[in-house]
Amino acid sequence: MTTEQELGAAPMSIMDSLVRNDRGGPKWLWRSGSLVPWADARIHVNAVGHASVASVFEGIKAYVSHDGNRLLAFRLDEHLRRLYESARLVRIDIPYGVETLRDAVIEVLRANEYREDVYLRPWAFPAGIVQEQMVPAGVSCELVVDSWTFQSGLGTERGCRAAVSSWTRINEASMPPRVKAFSNYHNGRLAMIEARENGHDWPILLNERGKVSEGPGACIAIVRDGVVSTPSTTSGILESLTRETSITLLRELGHTVVERDVDRTELYLADEVFFMGTGWEILPVTWVDGLKVGEGEAGPVTRALDAAYHSVVRGRSAEHADWLTEIPF
Numbered sequence: 001m002t003t004e005q006e007l008g009a010a011p012m013s014i015m016d017s018l019v020r021n022d023r024g025g026p027k028w029l030w031r032s033g034s035l036v037p038w039a040d041a042r043i044h045v046n047a048v049g050h051a052s053v054a055s056v057f058e059g060i061k062a063y064v065s066h067d068g069n070r071l072l073a074f075r076l077d078e079h080l081r082r083l084y085e086s087a088r089l090v091r092i093d094i095p096y097g098v099e100t101l102r103d104a105v106i107e108v109l110r111a112n113e114y115r116e117d118v119y120l121r122p123w124a125f126p127a128g129i130v131q132e133q134m135v136p137a138g139v140s141c142e143l144v145v146d147s148w149t150f151q152s153g154l155g156t157e158r159g160c161r162a163a164v165s166s167w168t169r170i171n172e173a174s175m176p177p178r179v180k181a182f183s184n185y186h187n188g189r190l191a192m193i194e195a196r197e198n199g200h201d202w203p204i205l206l207n208e209r210g211k212v213s214e215g216p217g218a219c220i221a222i223v224r225d226g227v228v229s230t231p232s233t234t235s236g237i238l239e240s241l242t243r244e245t246s247i248t249l250l251r252e253l254g255h256t257v258v259e260r261d262v263d264r265t266e267l268y269l270a271d272e273v274f275f276m277g278t279g280w281e282i283l284p285v286t287w288v289d290g291l292k293v294g295e296g297e298a299g300p301v302t303r304a305l306d307a308a309y310h311s312v313v314r315g316r317s318a319e320h321a322d323w324l325t326e327i328p329f
């Protein structure tokens with residue numbers, strides 16, 4: 001049995017790890033066509049504001065294989081495809097083909113001589129000092145691939161306390177969550193501040209129709225009477241690759257998975273609730289709004305999914321090798 005204190009401990013997240021004051025950084029990142037020493041990858045302060053508003057990005061993980069002799073980038077091509085889709089939606093024209101970006105990611109992993117699990121962040125943003133506030137379509141863009149190591153929570157006993165946020169999830173009519181844009185994270189950040197101030201770990205955002213959408217950095221699913229339900233991709237969520245992966249793995253494990261509207265009150269009646277995302281991996285929600293979920297620890301479906309996901313990302317499973325890009329040590 002996990003103690004309440006352990007359950008309450010917020011896991012290291014993408015959001016947390018973005019605050020990296022204490023790290024020296026890797027040796028290299030990839031910027032607009034070549035490797036650049038990490039410390040020299042500077043831009044002018046005037047370039048930050050509007051370029052940041054317009055930028056889109058991806059979050060990708062490369063896991064050390066179970067036999068310890070290579071890195072396995074998980075669903076690399078699908079992440080890169082989503083980067084192009086985000087860029088298309090905000091009219092950023094990425095001047096590199098997918099082969100170049102795939103090579104760039106591999107180059108960054110090799111150049112930094114990583115022998116640990118690595119998080120990779122490719123992002124595209126308007127180049128130079130953008131003076132036109134609305135960042136017109138067609139301006140040239142820069143592309144950077146940065147990276148850092150992380151500690152995986154897969155296969156560990158963990159859980160988090162979530163709370164339904166008073167903030168509404170951004171929506172298709174104003175800021176489409178389908179676009180993986182840094183700007184969208186202001187919404188999640190407000191919800192996170194509220195959740196933390198009220199003593200919870202993570203918020204769960206409802207959409208403009210009052211239905212469950214997602215967390216600030218992950219999608220969500222509930223298990224009730226053996227059926228897994230997760231908000232559909234038109235519920236105000238990012239089209240998450242971990243969500244898609246989880247649906248596939250859960251069905252292979254014999255579970256029924258339904259993509260549908262999920263009500264807030266279903267969170268309170270669920271036997272299990274879990275987040276799914278590249279950064280958060282499979283994160284059990286053990287309390288929602290002060291109500292214990294099931295036994296207050298990860299339930300059997302969540303544990304089975306965690307184990308299956310862990311096995312796939314480390315290349316232990318014979319299945320889904322096509323989801324992995326190998327980078328031998």
Ligand SMILES: Cc1ncc(COP(=O)(O)O)c(C=O)c1O
Pocket residue numbers: 014059214215216217218219237238239240241242243276277278279
């Ligand atoms: C808002 C949001 N939803 C969902 C996800 C999960 O997406 P993926 O599984 O593709 O990482 C993320 C991941 O960063 C996210 O930021």
